[in-house]
Amino acid sequence: MATRRSFLTSLLAASLLARPTWADAGCPAFLSAAMRHDGQYVLCGLSASAQITFEIPLPARGHAAAAHPLRPEAVAFARRPGTFAIVLDCSSGHQKASLAAPAGRHFCGHGAFSAEGDLLFTTENDYDAARGMIGVWDARQNYVRVGEFPSGGVGPHDIKRLPGEEVLVVANGGIETHPSTGRAKLNLPTMRANLRYLDFSGNRLSKMELDADHQRNSIRHLAVSADGGVGFAMQWQGDAINDLPLLGIHWRQMDETVLFDEASVRNMHGYLGSIAFANDGASLATTSPRRGMLQVFKAGHLSEEVAIADVCGVATLGDAFVVTSGTGSVQLPNATVRTHNLAWDNHLIPVS
C-alpha cells in the first residue's frame, strides 16, 4: 500500500506529466472571436490550414483575446465597454477563471501576457476620471488582480509586450467614452492619442505623440516586430478632407516614426481594423473593414492591395499573412480561402 508521502509524490508527478500544452487544444495556430449564425458569440481556435480546432461559447460579443505563451489557455475579452474577461482552457473548452473589471472600470478588449505567462496586463477605462488604466492579474494564482497603474493617456485600446524586455506598449487612443453613453465619443475636439511605453510596474519610460495635424487620429491597434518596431494602426475621427496616413511604425530606442501614406484616410475610409507584422519583420499588413481592403507594405512601400469584403483580422503565418473577415472567410498565404459559417470578429490572435 502506498504511503501518504509516495501517494502525494506520484500525484504531483502525474500532474506534472499531465500539464496540458497547446497541442491538447488541437494545436490551433490562431484564436479569434466570432459570431455564429444563430447569434451565439464564440471563441474559436483556428489551425494553420484554417480548420476550426475548437469553438467555445462566450456570454456576449468578444473582441480580441490573449493566448497564454505556454499553456493552452486563452483570455477572451468582452467587446468595449464590457466588464468580463474569461480564461478558457482551450483543450477542454472549460472556463478556468474569469476576470471582472473593478467598479468604475471596463475592459477595452485587449490584453498582453508577460513572456512566461505569469502576469496578464489588461487595458481598462477608469471612466468617471476619463483615465486609462492597466490592470495586472496573476495568472499563477487563478488570475487574481494584483495591481494596476495608469496607462498614460485616455481611452487605451491595444497593448503589447516588446520582445526580450519587460516593457509594455499601450495604444492610448485618446477618446473619452463613458458606459452611460455607450460608445459615443465625448472629447473629439480635445482628444490626443499616444503610444506609451511602460515597465511592468507602470513606470513611464517614454511616449510617442504625432504632430498636431494628427490630433483626431486615434491610435488603436499595435503589432510588434522581432526587432522591437511597434506598428500602429489608427482610426481617423475628423473630416475626410484631411487625407492623413493611418499607419506607422515607431522605434522606441531611436524614437523614430515612419508613416505610410498609402494607408490613408481616403484609401482606407478613415479606419484601420487590425495590423500584423510578418515573422520576418519585413512585411506589415493592415486591414480596413470599411473599405474592404487588405494592404501589405514591404520595405516601407505598398506591395499589395487585396479587396476582401468586411475584412478585419490579420496575423502572420511564416513570412506571410492569414486574413479573416466578417463573411466567415479565412484567406491563407497560398491564396486558399476557406469559408466558415460564422462571422469572424475584429482580431486574429497568433498562439505563440
Added chain:
Amino acid sequence: MRYCLALLCCLVAPLAHAQDLRAIVEDHITPRYVALADRTATLADQAQEDCTPDAPPLIAAYHDAFDAWIGVSHLRFGPSEVEDRAFALSFWPDPRGATPTALGTLIRDEDPVAFDADAFATVSIAARGFYALEFLLFDPQFAGGDYPCALIRAVTGDISRNAAAILDGWQGGYGALISQPGNDTYRTKPEAARQIFTALTTGLEFTSDVRLGRPMGTIDRPRPKRAEARRSGRSLRHVVLSLEATRELGQLISSGDAGLDGAFASALDRASALDDPVFAGVSEPQGRLRVEALQQSINTIRTILDAQIGPSLGIAAGFNSLDGD
C-alpha cells in the same frame, strides 16, 4: 505571397443618383445652413442692441439660432469641420466641465480678448458657441455685469461668423464637390453617398447615446443634470429637432422609404408624448422607462438604416465594418 480577389461586394443595388445628391445639397443642407447664417446674424445683432441676459429679443434670437444649429448638427463633414467650426459652435458634451471653467477664467480676468473679434476666435472652443452662450444667458453664476455682457456680444459675433463661414464653404464649392462626384474629394457617387449616410447614422447615434444617454446615466445613477441645454429648457426640443432633420435627410437618401419614415414618425410620436422638456423624469423609474422607450425607437431607425438602407446604397452592413473599435 499571393492573395486571390475575394468576395467583392458585387450586389451593389441602385446607388444614390446624382440627382439625389443634388437634392440633398439643395433641399436639405444649403437651406438649413442659410437659416443658421441668418438667425445667428440676427442673434449677434440683438446682442449688440441689448446684451442683458434676460432681454426678451435676445432670448428669442438665441432660441431661433440654436434651433437652426440643431437642424444641421448631424451634418458633420466638409465646411463645418474646417478650422473646427462645428466644435466652436457646439462644445458639447463637456464631461469635464470645461465650458464653465473657461468662462469663469475669462470673466475673472476680464480678459480683453472679448473686445477683439479676431482674437476671440482663438480662445478655447469650450468658451465659444451655443453652449457657452447658454451659460452666459441662463446660469446665475455668470449673470449680469459689463464684462459678461461684452462676452455675450463676443460669443454671438463669433457664432455668426462661424455660421457664415460654413455657409460660404457649402455655396463656394463644397456643395458642388459632393453633388457632382468625380473630383479629388469625392471620387465616386458611392463615396459621396457614404459620407451623407454616415452623417445620418452618426447623428442618430449621437441623439440616442448622448442626448438621451447622458441624462439617463445608469439605472443606479441617473444624471438628469447632464441633459443637453437644460438651463434653457431645450433638451427634449433638441431630440425632436434633430429627429425632424434626420427624417428629412433619411427620406432624400432612401428615395422615400416608407418603413424608414414610419420609424421616424413613431420616434417623433414618442418624443412629443414625453412631456419632459429637460428629462428630469429619468430620476424616477417610470420616467426613465419612457426616455428609454424613446431611445429604443431611435435605435430602431438606426437598425433599419444599417440593415436595409445602407446596403441598398452599396454600404455593407458588415460585422466588422459597423463595429468601430
